[in-house]
Amino acid sequence: MSKVTVYSTPTCHFCHMAKDYFKENNVAFEDFDVSMDLGKRKEMVDKTGQMGVPVIIIDNNVIVGFNKPKIADLLNIAE
Numbered sequence: 001m002s003k004v005t006v007y008s009t010p011t012c013h014f015c016h017m018a019k020d021y022f023k024e025n026n027v028a029f030e031d032f033d034v035s036m037d038l039g040k041r042k043e044m045v046d047k048t049g050q051m052g053v054p055v056i057i058i059d060n061n062v063i064v065g066f067n068k069p070k071i072a073d074l075l076n077i078a079e
Contacts, residue, residue, distance in 0.1 A: 002075055004029035007044040007055040011035075014066040015054040021068065025077050 004022065006029050008015035022029045034041040034053060044055050048062050056063040058074045072079050 001028070002059050003057075004075075005057040006031045007034050007040060007057075008053050009033060009035040012053050018054050018056060018066045018071070021066070021071070025075070027075060027077075 004027055006015070006018060006022075008019070008031060010033060019029070019031065021027075032040040032044075034044055044053075045051060047057070048055050048064065050064050052064060054064075054066060056066075056071065058071065061074055063070055063074075069079070071077070
């Protein structure tokens, strides 16, 4: 089973799309609200150099934004 981490904010449309996609495909994920959790925001920036969300990490593969084809490929989800 893949480890999926999402760094997101409550107002981010693409964050909601990503999390909905994971739920629809029964993919467990850990979600961090980087608008409130400054430690996780720093962790996200340190890992990726990115300030934009969502940042999705699947088994150490970093995806910036909601890149559905790449996510599907990494999680072996049929499109």
